Amino acid sequence: MSNVSDWNEAANELNxxxxxxxxxxxxxxxxxxxxxxxxxIIEALETRLATTRAKVEELTPRIAKVAxxx
Amino acid sequence: MxxxxxxxxxxxxxxEFYQLITAHLEASFGRRRPHWVRGEIAKVYEKGHVYVxxxxxxxxxxxxxxxxxxxxxxxxxxxxxxxxLASEGVTLxxxxxxxxxxxxxxxxxxxxxxxxxxxxxxxxxxxxxARRRQELIERLRSEGLLERNxxxxxxxxxxxxxxxxxxxxxGYQDFTGQLLNSPFSFxxxxxxxxxxxxxxxxxxxxxxxxxxxxxxxxxCVVRGGGSKGDLACFDDERVARAIATSSTxxxxxxxxxxxxxxxxxxxxxxxxxxxxxGEEIVAIVSSWYQGNVRTPSAHLxxxxxxxxxxxxxxxxxxxxxxxxxxxDRLRAEERHLVSTRERLVIQGRHLIVSATQMLASSRxxxxxxxxxxxxxxxxxxxxxxNGDVVTSLGDVVLGDAVRVLVSDGSFTSEVTxxxxxxxx
Numbered sequence: 001m002s003n004v005s006d007w008n009e010a011a012n013e014l015n016x017x018x019x020x021x022x023x024x025x026x027x028x029x030x031x032x033x034x035x036x037x038x039x040x041i042i043e044a045l046e047t048r049l050a051t052t053r054a055k056v057e058e059l060t061p062r063i064a065k066v067a068x069x070x
Numbered sequence: 071m072x073x074x075x076x077x078x079x080x081x082x083x084x085x086e087f088y089q090l091i092t093a094h095l096e097a098s099f100g101r102r103r104p105h106w107v108r109g110e111i112a113k114v115y116e117k118g119h120v121y122v123x124x125x126x127x128x129x130x131x132x133x134x135x136x137x138x139x140x141x142x143x144x145x146x147x148x149x150x151x152x153x154x155l156a157s158e159g160v161t162l163x164x165x166x167x168x169x170x171x172x173x174x175x176x177x178x179x180x181x182x183x184x185x186x187x188x189x190x191x192x193x194x195x196x197x198x199x200a201r202r203r204q205e206l207i208e209r210l211r212s213e214g215l216l217e218r219n220x221x222x223x224x225x226x227x228x229x230x231x232x233x234x235x236x237x238x239x240x241g242y243q244d245f246t247g248q249l250l251n252s253p254f255s256f257x258x259x260x261x262x263x264x265x266x267x268x269x270x271x272x273x274x275x276x277x278x279x280x281x282x283x284x285x286x287x288x289x290c291v292v293r294g295g296g297s298k299g300d301l302a303c304f305d306d307e308r309v310a311r312a313i314a315t316s317s318t319x320x321x322x323x324x325x326x327x328x329x330x331x332x333x334x335x336x337x338x339x340x341x342x343x344x345x346x347x348g349e350e351i352v353a354i355v356s357s358w359y360q361g362n363v364r365t366p367s368a369h370l371x372x373x374x375x376x377x378x379x380x381x382x383x384x385x386x387x388x389x390x391x392x393x394x395x396x397x398d399r400l401r402a403e404e405r406h407l408v409s410t411r412e413r414l415v416i417q418g419r420h421l422i423v424s425a426t427q428m429l430a431s432s433r434x435x436x437x438x439x440x441x442x443x444x445x446x447x448x449x450x451x452x453x454x455x456n457g458d459v460v461t462s463l464g465d466v467v468l469g470d471a472v473r474v475l476v477s478d479g480s481f482t483s484e485v486t487x488x489x490x491x492x493x494x
Contacts, residue, residue: 018388018392021395021398022395024402031400035396042389046385060371063367063371066367068368
């Protein structure tokens with residue numbers, strides 16, 4: 001995904017878009033481009049989350065072995 | 071004074087003289103008739119038979135003239151006495167005050183008048199042993215040694231364990247079994263010692279000092295169960311002092327039937343058996359592991375799951391919010407358009423109504439001004455040849471033909487006179 005770097009940065013941008021919608025700041029002309037950007041960010045973050053989750057799933061049994069093992 | 075052998079006094083051979091002495095002694099004391107003699111042991115030596123030098127209790131060893139009784143106990147009477155003493159945890163040693171039951175005997179080959187022991191006042195001796203033990207404890211207490219080793223700091227993970235024990239004994243096996251069967255990698259540094267008998271204390275002292283210098287996390291002094299006698303070396307003052315002054319924490323796991331030993335009292339921590347001591351050490355490490363590895367690991371798993379779930383929930387929520395926000399925004403625009411349209415329609419209607427009203431009133435006004443009504447009332451309209459309405463004398467000249475409109479038609483007339491009002 002293009003232009004989606006740091007999670008927090010991306011989340012902040014996403015929040016700002018949502019906030020602009022909440023405040024009714026979005027003109028109809030901007031609406032599509034903002035929605036498109038928001039979708040891009042959400043998808044990028046979801047991909048990243050899925051990747052992270054997969055990696056965590058890989059490590060979990062190893063940590064669990066320590067946490068629960070004798 | 072000089073005398074000679076020619077007098078009446080008999081002359082004895084040495085052996086005869088000793089026989090005479092023996093006879094006199096036996097006459098006084100009775101042959102092999104025992105008496106109780108009480109004294110402090112100055113020296114004791116055992117080799118099959120046991121030899122004890124007994125002095126008056128409390129007398130100074132520097133006093134060269136203090137009386138000494140060379141007592142001995144032959145192997146045959148000694149064996150049962152020794153067993154009895156051992157079962158009570160008593161070993162004859164210097165400083166003990168003891169009552170011996172025995173008889174005087176003369177041993178001519180060594181020019182000795184001695185004392186042959188047939189019995190020992192074990193109860194009295196035990197009292198003395200207890201008193202001396204109590205004195206030792208008080209001495210250690212007054213020197214602050216009971217608490218000294220307890221003041222040393224045990225590291226959080228005592229994995230390097232110095233062990234003072236007799237390898238292969240039950241106590242050793244019990245203790246090391248606990249450590250080796252635990253999930254932790256203990257590093258056991260063993261210094262082998264005897265754990266009973268007179269030779270044990272110096273070895274134990276040396277082992278403690280060696281391990282203290284070696285740098286272990288804890289020194290464990292281990293000995294399986296046994297009789298009081300077996301465990302007596304752990305009441306030894308040298309052992310107690312070595313434990314107390316060790317800069318490494320010393321844990322004891324001594325016996326399982328005996329009373330608390332002096333070693334237990336001065337130790338950092340005491341367990342009642344080697345097995346319990348092993349469990350204790352494992353429990354300390356286990357507790358650290360639980361607190362610093364296992365619990366944090368479990369927490370880490372929970373937190374990780376929470377973070378992922380939170381992120382996931384966040385994204386779902388943002389997604390929903392976006393969809394609703396866009397939909398709301400579009401709806402708002404639609405509503406705006408609809409309401410604008412409605413407003414326009416209503417305003418248009420108003421315009422039409424007011425225009426209609428205006429027209430009606432105009433129509434009424436027009437009706438009021440309709441010239442036909444005036445013509446019917448007798449008014450007429452004069453127009454010139456061009457059809458222009460004549461409203462002024464200036465519009466005509468004499469001789470002009472004018473058209474006169476009346477209510478039901480018109481006729482033509484000629485301007486024959488022009489009259490002006492007199493004031494003009």
